[in-house]
Amino acid sequence: MIKLLTIIGARPQIIKAAALSRAVKDKFNNEIKEIIVHTGQHYDENMSQVFFDELQIPTPDYNLNTGSGSHGKQTASMISGIEEILLKEKPNAIVLYGDTNSTLAGAIAASKIQVPVIHIEAGLRSFNKSMPEEINRIMCDHVSTLLFSPTKAGYDNLVKEGFEENTLPPYSFNNPKIYHCGDIMYDNSLYFSSIAEQKTSVLKEYALQTGKFVLATIHRNNNTDDPIRLNALFNVLNTIATENKIKIILPLHPRTAKLLPVNLSPELYNKIKSNEYILIIPPVSFLEIIALEKNASLVITDSGGVQKEAFFFQKPCIILRSETEWIELINCGAARITDADEVKIKEAYTHFITVKDLYFPALFGDGKAAEFICGEILKYVH
Ligand code: UD1
Ligand code: UDP
Numbered sequence: 001m002i003k004l005l006t007i008i009g010a011r012p013q014i015i016k017a018a019a020l021s022r023a024v025k026d027k028f029n030n031e032i033k034e035i036i037v038h039t040g041q042h043y044d045e046n047m048s049q050v051f052f053d054e055l056q057i058p059t060p061d062y063n064l065n066t067g068s069g070s071h072g073k074q075t076a077s078m079i080s081g082i083e084e085i086l087l088k089e090k091p092n093a094i095v096l097y098g099d100t101n102s103t104l105a106g107a108i109a110a111s112k113i114q115v116p117v118i119h120i121e122a123g124l125r126s127f128n129k130s131m132p133e134e135i136n137r138i139m140c141d142h143v144s145t146l147l148f149s150p151t152k153a154g155y156d157n158l159v160k161e162g163f164e165e166n167t168l169p170p171y172s173f174n175n176p177k178i179y180h181c182g183d184i185m186y187d188n189s190l191y192f193s194s195i196a197e198q199k200t201s202v203l204k205e206y207a208l209q210t211g212k213f214v215l216a217t218i219h220r221n222n223n224t225d226d227p228i229r230l231n232a233l234f235n236v237l238n239t240i241a242t243e244n245k246i247k248i249i250l251p252l253h254p255r256t257a258k259l260l261p262v263n264l265s266p267e268l269y270n271k272i273k274s275n276e277y278i279l280i281i282p283p284v285s286f287l288e289i290i291a292l293e294k295n296a297s298l299v300i301t302d303s304g305g306v307q308k309e310a311f312f313f314q315k316p317c318i319i320l321r322s323e324t325e326w327i328e329l330i331n332c333g334a335a336r337i338t339d340a341d342e343v344k345i346k347e348a349y350t351h352f353i354t355v356k357d358l359y360f361p362a363l364f365g366d367g368k369a370a371e372f373i374c375g376e377i378l379k380y381v382h
Helices: 011-027 049-055 071-089 101-112 132-141 152-160 184-199 227-244 254-263 266-274 286-295 304-312 327-331 342-354 369-380
Strands: 002-008 032-038 093-097 117-120 146-149 177-180 213-217 247-251 278-281 298-301 317-319 335-337
Touching (some): 002 011, 002 071, 002 101, 011 032, 011 049, 011 369, 032 071, 032 369, 049 286, 071 101, 093 101, 101 117, 101 132, 117 132, 117 369, 146 152, 146 369, 152 177, 152 327, 184 286, 184 304, 184 369, 213 227, 213 286, 213 304, 227 247, 227 254, 227 266, 227 342, 247 286, 254 266, 298 304, 304 317, 304 327, 317 327, 317 342
Parallel strands (some): 002 032, 002 093, 093 117, 117 146, 146 177, 247 278, 298 317, 317 335
8 A cells, every 4th residue: 555645725736636536546445545635725615625525535634724825925834834744644655736836835845855746737838937837837847756747748848858758667756757648637527527517507597508608717817917918808808798799607716806806997897797798706616617618609718727628528718828738729729829919819709609610639538547647656656
């Protein structure tokens, strides 16, 4: 039996962890013991607890209750809490997801005391270091022992950064092993897709008809914190909704909800609030967002996870960023990068509601990435 210490903290990590915990429970229960540490980076009920309840993730063994703060304060507090738990629990390895401050904290705490790091979602790059996430993921990858990339592009990025292919065991941070293994988020979307509409009432609640609404999410710090960008984004959403008489539903991240009244012009803020086609709602559960993604005509987002889920459910996606780590979505024409440019966003909207033959190749594995990852961990972590 090996002991893995899993770090979660932000919403997408809680969701990602569900895939591995499910694989452990179903297939590796006698071989892997998972200790879950919640850093408390996200703490609102609808940003954290709702996912434990809905996705049957085991209750965390520890919660550091870190909460919000500046990058330095938040990360430092997590490092110190995680280090203490690592010293006490002595796991065989630490499992880290994605690119948040919780990921970085886990990578620093574990690597400094030589606990092997397993990075899931390794290799993804935006090539834009002004994103805090880009710094987090680069730093985490470079102290990892097993690096699981969901895409070929991610794997190739690691090779370009000097990671050797075909290294031989025993693996360590000085001799890491890299994989292209499919996406655990695809595992989750497949697994929960069939029950999403039955178990939720979000479509009925907001009177949404299949194919007759747009799903939008906005939370990226450069969009929320910059008044010019935030005004541009909400102005164009307002225009698209009004001109096309189409509902746009926006489950709003708390970061954005707090900044709307501060950063939008009072005039636009009032327009948005009184537009009957714009539905601003609190963050929804994973099953609810799947129901929305499956039934929307199109998705507009700056989220990493949501742009990919749009693709899983064969929906076109407008990406409100200047670049994406999920470059294959752009290359096959299923998504467009528009940044916060109102003209480009409107053009992309017109393009996607007109074009009928979008191509959604199978790029993210077979829905069994978590099982594969557990098998490899068992081979090489002792
Ligand atoms: C974090 C991640 C980002 C990820 C996102 C997922 C970092 C650097 N960023 O961004 O990569 O895409 O999570 O959602 O780790 N807040 C609440 N309640 C909560 C959580 C946050 O009100 O439960 C508010 C607070 O005002 C906080 C702000 O949201 O200051 C930002 O939260 P934080 O965790 O720092 O970053 P995110 O923007 O959520
Ligand atoms: N998500 C959710 N409810 C919401 C918005 C997003 O469950 O109201 C899910 C979404 O389906 C995806 C994950 O949260 O699986 C993405 O998280 P987020 O957009 O916060 O972060 P990112 O992926 O950009 O890091």
